[in-house]
Structures are given as structure tokens and as C-alpha cells.
Amino acid sequence: MKRRLGWRLPAALASTAVVAAVGVALQAPQAVAATGGVTGYATQNGGTTGGAGGATVSASTGTAIHAALCNRASSSTPIIIQVSGTINHGNTTKVSGNSCNTAADKIELKEISNVTIIGVGGGAIFDQLGIHIRDSSNIIIQNVTVRNVKKSGSPLSNGGDAIGMESSVRRVWVDHVTLEASGGESEGYDGLFDMKDDVQYVTLSYAILRNSGRGGLIGSSESDTGNGFITFHHNLYSNIDSRTPLLRGGIAHMYNNHYVNLHESGINSRAGAKAKVDNNYFKDSKDVLGTFYTSELGSWQVSGNIFDNVTWSSPGTDNRPAGPNVVSNTTVSIPYAYTLDAASCVPSVVAATAGANKGLQVSNGSCTPVSPSAGPTSSPTPRPSASTSPSAQPSASPSSSPQPPSGTNLSLASDAGADGSSKASGTSYGNVKDGSLTTFWSPSGATGDISVKWSSAKSVSRVIIREASGSTGAIGSWQLLNGANGAVLKSGSGAGTITFTATSTTKVTLRITSSSATPKVAEFETYAS
Structure with missing residues (x-):
């Protein structure tokens, strides 16, 4: 598929930062993950708490992150790893131990559980180094930037995925992160947020995904349909060709996301998948919802979305766009409570909250960003709209x-x-x-x-x-x-x-x-x- 990304990142973002010193230190808690704010499907099947209740460790290198995992009493001992600075290939090595299974070319969360990785201080940047979650459960990743991870060219990491999950992964919350690339597949990049081979009960919230050929997928092939129960909310997808996400089988819930400049397609529900699509704002994009590039159809339930300057292709054997007259063709039951912002205010509330280094601000369901400790101002039950003009002083x-x-x-x-x-x-x-x-x-x-x-x-x-x-x-x-x-x-x-x-x-x-x-x-x- 030809990529048509017409942007360039500044050279400073594409270069590898100076190698930092390796170090691990036990710390008094400074910025503990807001586990009380877990939302969506990550609240189900036992819930997601990450490393809550465990030791807090600081790390400024990839090696230090791996060492923190390996120094635990067991692979399930809770731990909160506070990360600062730039993590890259130059400061990331494999560390061995009974409680870990790490690698040198990625941040490896393999065969472990009960871990939180959270960016603190001036921010944590994973530069050309992806985060890989495999055969693991109860993981939280918060307030980090992952950029320019390559699957071809040099340096290689994580199959080209910024954050990738595979093989019996359960209960993961990824929150307030920035995931970005500098092009599409022809430039050496793959997905920003990929799940395959039995990944379930995941929430991606308040994230920025941008400047990539592929936003992400759920299921690596038409036969990989055992993934699902994924929530995407209050995320910004910007300047992406396709896969926001690509969903094969399973159920996904997308609400209050802002989609801008999707060049080829957006939410691609196929191979029996069901997508519940509520109160999102789609702008300056093409084919933002439907079944694309396959004859194996998926379905969707839609409500309250805004389509602003969205174009639609003609239907064919392998392309079934949902528009221009977008209607539901399935029903999806959601087991958790959630509060919808009005679609009209999604661009402003997402701009104020989504991405790393935004202070973990969240929406209170009335189009107003608040600190995570403030909690909702209305009962957390589903509703189709919210006030777009709350009072402010x-x-x-x-x-x-x-x-x-x-x-x-x-x-x-x-x-x-x-x-x-x-x-x-x-x-x-x-x-x-x-x-x-x-x-x-x-x-x-x-x-x-x-x-x-x-x-x-x-x-x-x-x-x-x-x-x-x-x-x-x-x-x-x-x-x-x-x-x-x-x-x-x-x-x-x-x-x-x-x-x-x-x-x-x-x-x-x-x-x-x-x-x-x-x-x-x-x-x-x-x-x-």
C-alpha cells in the first residue's frame, strides 16, 4: 500500500539521545500511577492495578528498567518503576534473573505480572526502542513517549511497534502516552499499538498516536480472532494512513476519540469483529469506519459521532465503508460504567488531556479536564451527551x-x-x-x-x-x-x-x-x- 504521509518531524526528534548512565534506586513514591482511574475493559476480569502496593524504583536507562524487574523476589512481586530521561539502544541491555526474561533491543515485559511503568520528572522518552508485553498480566504504562521504533533499517526494535502485546496477555492499561513514528512501512515503521495472539482486557486512554502509516491492530490475520475486549477513549489519532485500529474478531469500544487526517481508512472492523463507536469526532479524513481490504465483514454500533469533512469511497467486494449514511448493523453490550463527553467538545478536551506530560488530566464527563484525584463530577453511567458549556472561573x-x-x-x-x-x-x-x-x-x-x-x-x-x-x-x-x-x-x-x-x-x-x-x-x- 502506498504511503502518503506529507509531514516531517524535526531532526531533533529523529536522532538518538546521548547515552545516560545506568542506575537503579529505591525511592519514596513521587508520582504513583493513578490506579483509581483505570477505565474501560481494563477494569474487567479482575481489574488492573499494576504495581500498586509494591516498591517504587527509579530508572533512567533501559538496563535499569530491566534490572528493576529482575531484582524482584518473584515475577509477580508488585513494582512501580518511575522512569525519567531518554531510554534508547545505547543504554538498554539484557539483564538476567529468576523473575525476568529481558532482551537488549526492546523493553521486555515477558512472563511477568503486577508492574507499573510511569514517566516522571521532565518526562520519559523511549527513543527508537519499543515496549513489548508477552505472556504477562496486570500491567500499567503511563506518561511516556515512544517514538520512531523500526522494523527495517537501523536500529531495529520490537518488530517496529511502539507498544506491542502478544501471546496470552491480560489486563493492561496504557494511559497518557504519546506514540509516534516518522513515516509508514516504506520508511521502516509498523504499528503504534498492536495486539495479537490472545490479548484481552486492555484500555488505551488519553493517548496521542500520530505520524504513522499504521495506528494499530487487534489480530495479526483473519484467523487470529481470539483477541478482544479492548477500549479506546479520549485518544488523538493524527496523520495516520490506516488502522485506527484494524479489528479482527472480538469486541472493541471506541468513545470520545478525535481522529484527524486519516488518509486511507480508520476503524476497520472485519472478520466478525464488533466495534461500538460512541461520540467520536472525525475530521478531514477518508473512510473512517467500515470493513476494508477484505471480503470478511465486521460490524459496528454507532451513536453520537460527528463526521466533519469526511469522504467515503464506493463500496466493493473488499471495501464496505460505513458511510456516508452511517448506521448501526449490530449491537454491543458494554459491561462497565462510563460517562460520555459530547462529541462536539471532543477536540478541545482531547487536546487538553491526551498525551504524555499533560499532568494525567482526565475528562469529568462534562467536557472539562480535571486532575485524576478530583474524580468525576457526575455519576459514571453511560449517557449520550454532556454539556459543552460548563461554568468556569x-x-x-x-x-x-x-x-x-x-x-x-x-x-x-x-x-x-x-x-x-x-x-x-x-x-x-x-x-x-x-x-x-x-x-x-x-x-x-x-x-x-x-x-x-x-x-x-x-x-x-x-x-x-x-x-x-x-x-x-x-x-x-x-x-x-x-x-x-x-x-x-x-x-x-x-x-x-x-x-x-x-x-x-x-x-x-x-x-x-x-x-x-x-x-x-x-x-x-x-x-x-
Whole structure:
């Protein structure tokens, strides 16, 4: 299949980081996984708790992760591994022990149970090194980035899967992760999130999957239909050719996901599979639901989805798109409680919560991101819609730790653009409006302008400036300008929430006039209220 990915990642993301020192240390808990927040099918069949109740260990290399697994009393002794820094081939080796079965070319979670791997500090990046789960159960992976894992070329890892599961895997929760590649199969990459050969009771939540030929699969062939009971919710799939996911047999539940720029196909239900597809937002994509590339049909139950600029191919022997008139052709019973956000607010709530280094923010079912400890504000029972305009109390002055607001982030609108006075090497103006805190804009010096603009006027009364990880506090004094006429809307210092009198404009500019270090603006969010 020809790949048509028209993007390029910055060179800094494609390169292997400097090798870190190997080290393992017992730590007092600093960022324990939010096991109380487990959702979806991972709550079933006994539930998923990961390493809760076990020792907490820190690791900054792949070898240290493996050593933590191998130093346990048994292969089922609970453990929480807090990971920081960049994990790569240069600092990952095989470690042997009675409680582990590791490898040198991947993070190997094989024949083990009761493990949590969670990114802490400035973040954990698995660079060109995949995470492999085999013959294991009760696993949690949280707050990590896995990027550029290859199945051909060099270096090779995990069959090209960012996270892969196979062979009798049960009860896995993957949450607040960023999984990304730099191309499709012809560039050496495979799936971002694959499950095959008897994998069941898995939830993928609040994740970003992007820039890949293949999002992921459930079942490796038309005969591999013993996988299932998989939940996908509040995830962003962006710039992907197909497989979001490919489902062969089994049952999967997709709700409140945001799908953008799916080039060839999206949710591919085939070989008797059943997909329950609730309150998702599909945008600028093709054939987002159906049976594709096979005559062995699957089915779907749909409710509350939004199809925004979605195109559909004509049906044929091996392609049965669900649209343009998308209706249900099966029914699916879901055994767990869940609360649906309205599809209309999915782009904004997913942008605020999904991916690594978002503070493990979740949705409360009313289109409002909250901290995981806050819990839901309404009873966790299925419902088809939720309020898109919850009340909010904006700060009167910038806050260094802004909370994601209600409403639609106008910087993510289809007609939004960005420009500025200058940009440092490796940064981009557009990085301030891509919904990711891992990319950013910096001026070429200590000061500079960055703007968000639109093709038609928007009413704006609130801005949130989010700094990139590791640069918090760098922004000093600033002016916020009406970029259309140069009028000063607000002056102040520090990143955070900025409120001002509602203004109709085609451009808003942040002018940084002083800084204590290189300013790094990860997101420039704009809101009507």
C-alpha cells in the first residue's frame, strides 16, 4: 500500500539521545500511577492495578528498567518503576534473573505480572526502542513517549511497534502516552499499538498516536480472532494512513476519540469483529469506519459521532465503508460504567488531556479536564451527551500552572495559523497550535513575538500560554496585542492564563519583552470566554 504521509518531524526528534548512565534506586513514591482511574475493559476480569502496593524504583536507562524487574523476589512481586530521561539502544541491555526474561533491543515485559511503568520528572522518552508485553498480566504504562521504533533499517526494535502485546496477555492499561513514528512501512515503521495472539482486557486512554502509516491492530490475520475486549477513549489519532485500529474478531469500544487526517481508512472492523463507536469526532479524513481490504465483514454500533469533512469511497467486494449514511448493523453490550463527553467538545478536551506530560488530566464527563484525584463530577453511567458549556472561573492574572479551560480552543480551528518575529533552529510557529506540549516555538533571541491568526475574525477574551517541559518560568514580561491593529490587550509577566475584555480580531500576538532563559512556548491557546 502506498504511503502518503506529507509531514516531517524535526531532526531533533529523529536522532538518538546521548547515552545516560545506568542506575537503579529505591525511592519514596513521587508520582504513583493513578490506579483509581483505570477505565474501560481494563477494569474487567479482575481489574488492573499494576504495581500498586509494591516498591517504587527509579530508572533512567533501559538496563535499569530491566534490572528493576529482575531484582524482584518473584515475577509477580508488585513494582512501580518511575522512569525519567531518554531510554534508547545505547543504554538498554539484557539483564538476567529468576523473575525476568529481558532482551537488549526492546523493553521486555515477558512472563511477568503486577508492574507499573510511569514517566516522571521532565518526562520519559523511549527513543527508537519499543515496549513489548508477552505472556504477562496486570500491567500499567503511563506518561511516556515512544517514538520512531523500526522494523527495517537501523536500529531495529520490537518488530517496529511502539507498544506491542502478544501471546496470552491480560489486563493492561496504557494511559497518557504519546506514540509516534516518522513515516509508514516504506520508511521502516509498523504499528503504534498492536495486539495479537490472545490479548484481552486492555484500555488505551488519553493517548496521542500520530505520524504513522499504521495506528494499530487487534489480530495479526483473519484467523487470529481470539483477541478482544479492548477500549479506546479520549485518544488523538493524527496523520495516520490506516488502522485506527484494524479489528479482527472480538469486541472493541471506541468513545470520545478525535481522529484527524486519516488518509486511507480508520476503524476497520472485519472478520466478525464488533466495534461500538460512541461520540467520536472525525475530521478531514477518508473512510473512517467500515470493513476494508477484505471480503470478511465486521460490524459496528454507532451513536453520537460527528463526521466533519469526511469522504467515503464506493463500496466493493473488499471495501464496505460505513458511510456516508452511517448506521448501526449490530449491537454491543458494554459491561462497565462510563460517562460520555459530547462529541462536539471532543477536540478541545482531547487536546487538553491526551498525551504524555499533560499532568494525567482526565475528562469529568462534562467536557472539562480535571486532575485524576478530583474524580468525576457526575455519576459514571453511560449517557449520550454532556454539556459543552460548563461554568468556569478564569484567573484575573497569569498562573504558572494553568488549568485546561472549558470551551473550544480557537487555536485549533481549521482556519487557524501562526507566525512570529523569529524562530530558533528546530522550532516552528505552528508548534504553538498543534495540541502538543512536546513541541514548541522559541525566538532566535531572548525576546520575540508569536501570534495565532485566523482567516476570519474571532471573538477572544482569554489566552493560555503553556511553556514546554523544563522551561517553566523562563518567560518574563510580556504584552498581549490585538495583532490586527497593534492595540495592547493586556500586560504582565509569566506564562499562564490571561483574561481581557472580549475583542473581535483576526490575530492575537504575545510579545515577550524579557526572559530569564530561552522562552519555549509549547501552546498558545485562545478562547472566546
